[in-house]
Amino acid sequence: MYYKEMAGLKVSALGMGNMRLPRIEGENEKIDREKAQEIIDYAMSHGINYYDTAYRYHGGESELFIGEALKKYPRESFYLASKFPGHMMVKKENGVVGFTSGLTGWPDSTVPGVFEEQLKKCQVEYFDFYLLHNMNENSIAMFEDPELDIIGYLQEQKKLGRIRHLGFSSHVVSPQLLDEFLTRHEGVFEFVQIQLNYLDWKLQDAKTKYEVIAKHGLKVVVMEGIRGGRLANLPDAEMAKLRALRPDDSAARWALRWLQTLPEVSVVLSGMSSFDQIVENVETFEAPNPVSEDEKALLTEVADSMLSWVPCTACRYCTEGCPMELEIPKIIAAYNAVKNGERGRKYNPDQEGEAMDPRRCIGCGACASICPQNIAIPDIMSEFSEMLSE
Ligand code: SF4
Ligand code: SF4
Structure with missing residues (x-):
């Protein structure tokens, strides 16, 4: 050292x-x-x-x-x-x-x-x-x-x-x-x-x-x-x-x-x-x-090459207050990967489990108010849900 x-x-x-x-x-x-x-x-x-x-x-x-x-x-x-x-x-x-x-x-x-x-x-x-x-x-x-x-x-x-x-x-x-x-x-x-x-x-x-x-x-x-x-x-x-x-x-x-x-x-x-x-x-x-x-x-x-990624640092400040108990940082990581073609467009929330399903977000905003990176988490959840329904 x-x-x-x-x-x-x-x-x-x-x-x-x-x-x-x-x-x-x-x-x-x-x-x-x-x-x-x-x-x-x-x-x-x-x-x-x-x-x-x-x-x-x-x-x-x-x-x-x-x-x-x-x-x-x-x-x-x-x-x-x-x-x-x-x-x-x-x-x-x-x-x-x-x-x-x-x-x-x-x-x-x-x-x-x-x-x-x-x-x-x-x-x-x-x-x-x-x-x-x-x-x-x-x-x-x-x-x-x-x-x-x-x-x-x-x-x-x-x-x-x-x-x-x-x-x-x-x-x-x-x-x-x-x-x-x-x-x-x-x-x-x-x-x-x-x-x-x-x-x-x-x-x-x-x-x-x-x-x-x-x-x-x-x-x-x-x-x-x-x-x-x-x-x-x-x-x-x-x-x-x-x-x-x-x-x-x-x-x-x-x-x-x-x-x-x-x-x-x-x-x-x-x-x-x-x-x-x-x-x-x-x-x-x-x-x-x-x-x-x-x-x-x-x-x-x-x-x-990564400037367009959602800048989540996986600090998990947001997870504690989520009423739907969503694994927010993991969902954002999946969103980044899907959006940037890293895993093709393969993401099946029905197989990933409830905590990994962005469609369960109720848009309450409790997460966004505490995120130190100022990420508009409910918007990401909504956009990801739309991408998945396409
Ligand atoms: S907006 Fe969605 S992800 Fe954020 S705390 Fe509420 S339910 Fe959880
Ligand atoms: S609080 Fe923000 S930066 Fe931290 S894990 Fe949640 S979304 Fe990511």
Whole structure:
């Protein structure tokens, strides 16, 4: 494992994301704890020292799991990052905050209440890194609400040593807002976590966002480096081009090596959901081996061929609140594949099972209001249903 600098610390270039841990088949977000623990143990024994979680990952179970999984290791042997879930909150009266419509059943709380709960769930006295979760055009009003004073409260916690380094994450945000936010809060944040990969470099203007963060003198933590697995499973024609150059390398390794070209990137998070993935990723980060200029040009070509795909990252934020219990990210993956001719036009929802049938969508919109990629999910469901009826 090689290491980089961030906020004066030596952080592993590969970080463990805890949003896509192995799940128990058929039990939605439930973590397969035995398999997940094996992954964490492998990570710890191979030099990964950065562990990222959030309040809502795995329906709230991720924080509980990582607290338990890391408990046996000395506290100073790992850095733990979690996030304040303002992006999915609504302000109520007298400092009370509730959760948005897609998350019915989550009890109301307060800003301090959420933070205390997180420390408790993670079984720690402090977070090494703590982030506002998904600052964007929709959530900024909540994060900057003068009465709730979320940022002020977190700075207070930092003074008390319960947060060591403060940052924020953003999935889809305009570079302009990112710049304004950083300017308005100059000196408050020490790092920014963004969605960054060779497809989003152009698709979501991650290039400009990276430059904005660098301009403010901050380091970047990367999320969605493989775009939720999308860049690990390229269309056959694109994969063939990569294989012609490096026959033994997976598509995921290409994506991670592309990220190694960016000097301001400190940690590349990967939400590893299988043992094989962590073994391969650890190997990829054994030493820096960034793509060459020719390889970079080839990846740009690959990205250009995918610009029309629906940009779902399979984060599964949307699945929890779907009243029809649809496997939304899997349906979108099938839609992309059918629409782009990857599987011909072969998709028979009657054989795929109820959870995979877009025709069952009732258009309630609970999913779209929570999607960090701003995908018009009900429209996709409707279009896919029409395609299937043709
Ligand atoms: S709009 Fe359709 S896919 Fe979205 S939550 Fe409602 S039923 Fe589920
Ligand atoms: S549709 Fe949006 S919320 Fe749902 S998995 Fe994809 S990116 Fe995540």
